[in-house]
Amino acid sequence: MIQNKIKITLARIINHFGYDLHRIPDPFIDQKNLIKGITGPVIFDVGAHHGQTSIMYSKLFKSGLIYSFEPYAESFKYLSTKVKRYDNIKPFNVALGNKVGKSKFYINPSSATNSLLPTDAKAPQIWGDGLLESTDQTEVDVVTIDSFVKKYEIKRIDILKLDTQGTEYQIIEGADMAFSEARIKVIYIEIITMPTYIGQKELHEVLHIIHAKGFKLHNFYNYSIINGKLRQLDAIFTYSGDSPSADF
16 A cells, blocks of 8 residues: 555656656666667766675676776775776775865765765654764765766766765766766666755755756666655666756
């Protein structure tokens, strides 16, 4: 019953954007199918943490090149060790955002929840105690997608995976050139839908931001539900071929 209510709610939201929701398949199989035929795909794993997803991409796309981004020093050390034997994974100890420079970084009991954004006071009620209550702060280097692709002469990003604990929209803001030149083909993004970080965007805002870049929703995945309410999900978007626009 609860799952059906969630699906109905999601269907209403995405129908507002002209989409339809039919099934919830495997997001990685879908990504593989969406870029089928591309030789040597380029993948950005942003918010790589300990490298689980980077390794999955490495195995899924054996001819691919994975750029793996993790700003937190301890997690990056673990990531670097774990991906060392994968020749097609390149780890970088930086955060991606909407400007180049230094930024405060909030360290939480669960390193997977670390963020450039401070924790919302309501987060423990939604996710439980001992996960998001910040215990320390540090400073990390931040670059934009546009500055990174220019520096490393990257011509395209076939898959842009974003899992950065509420700052995904900032990364999109820092990729104006990449989007305007249609360098990005597929976006795989985590979207938090309940108060977790101060400054995160609402679901409809994220949909609007990505749609305005010329992308269309492919599907939703991996629902996380608490007390009958949606608190997080993943989504895949594909470039529609239309010119990016702020208007619907």
